[in-house]
Amino acid sequence: MARIKSFSKAAKLLHLSQPAVSAQVATVERRFGVRLFDRYSHGVELTRAGHVVFDYAEKINDLVESMEREVGALEADSEIVIGASPTVGNYALPCTLWAFKQKYPACVLRLEIETTQAVQKKVLENVFDLGVIEGPAELAGLKAVPMQAEQLVAVCAPGAWPGRESVSPEELAERGLLTHERGSGLREAIEACLNHVGIGFDRLKVAAEMSTTDAIKSAVESGFGAAILPVLAVQREVRRGLLKALSIEGLDLTMDIHLVYREDKQHSRSAGQFMRFLTRSVYC
Numbered sequence: 001m002a003r004i005k006s007f008s009k010a011a012k013l014l015h016l017s018q019p020a021v022s023a024q025v026a027t028v029e030r031r032f033g034v035r036l037f038d039r040y041s042h043g044v045e046l047t048r049a050g051h052v053v054f055d056y057a058e059k060i061n062d063l064v065e066s067m068e069r070e071v072g073a074l075e076a077d078s079e080i081v082i083g084a085s086p087t088v089g090n091y092a093l094p095c096t097l098w099a100f101k102q103k104y105p106a107c108v109l110r111l112e113i114e115t116t117q118a119v120q121k122k123v124l125e126n127v128f129d130l131g132v133i134e135g136p137a138e139l140a141g142l143k144a145v146p147m148q149a150e151q152l153v154a155v156c157a158p159g160a161w162p163g164r165e166s167v168s169p170e171e172l173a174e175r176g177l178l179t180h181e182r183g184s185g186l187r188e189a190i191e192a193c194l195n196h197v198g199i200g201f202d203r204l205k206v207a208a209e210m211s212t213t214d215a216i217k218s219a220v221e222s223g224f225g226a227a228i229l230p231v232l233a234v235q236r237e238v239r240r241g242l243l244k245a246l247s248i249e250g251l252d253l254t255m256d257i258h259l260v261y262r263e264d265k266q267h268s269r270s271a272g273q274f275m276r277f278l279t280r281s282v283y284c
Helices: 007-014 018-032 048-075 086-093 093-103 117-126 168-174 185-197 213-221 232-240 267-281
Strands: 037-040 043-046 080-084 109-113 130-132 141-145 150-156 177-180 206-210 228-229 244-250 258-260
Touching: 007 018, 018 048, 043 048, 080 086, 080 093, 080 117, 080 267, 086 109, 086 130, 086 185, 086 213, 093 177, 093 267, 117 130, 117 141, 117 150, 117 258, 130 185, 150 213, 150 232, 168 177, 168 213, 177 185, 177 213, 177 228, 177 267, 185 206, 185 228, 206 213, 213 228, 213 232, 228 232, 232 244, 258 267
Parallel strands: 080 109, 080 130, 177 206
Antiparallel strands: 037 043, 130 258, 141 258, 150 228, 150 244
């Protein structure tokens, strides 16, 4: 809240209701007899007392992480094997793994990219210590922890829909949709998002099905159609002007990302550290 200056946005990131977040803040305020935030129409700002509490909270968090690093260095664990579905594994986790290694250099990390279904299966078989997937866990015996939801956007070539920042579902369908093959975790997540807002995937004219996100992006860049993709998968091309990202009118589509692991598994110290780091920091 102190960083994003919004109770509602903080509640969404923490996967809590806004009243629950407000209640926790109120508990701290009663404990110290001070007000931590000033409320404004545009959001919230820390008070002087709030800045003091925030600074100490940062120091406490740094001390806990320092303690974990020193304790972890006393006894090196085996490597942590992380399975990830393609979108998260290719576009989000590499940066997160690098950030984790900066804090815990003694940990050995191995990332393997598989389909969403394969990641879940290999987590259950103990081939992977944990997995990060698009959409919910579907197999019994897995614990799924929701992480930050990822925004979905319409993606087109730079010259398409000039001067526009949004596009209607009908316009998107008319241009022809490039999408992943059936069975893809990302395809299923996008279909679920559309179904949730009352738009059947069959309403959209599919121009072609492709096996990878990179193939879809290349085809879109060449002007062969449009696509619905997560922001994290296209942000580099959008920054470079190779692709244009548009919101879809009337829709606020988000794709859930989940950390999955076996409910009955006793994780190593390093794996526990990584799971806490991932759920606390989400991804880069």
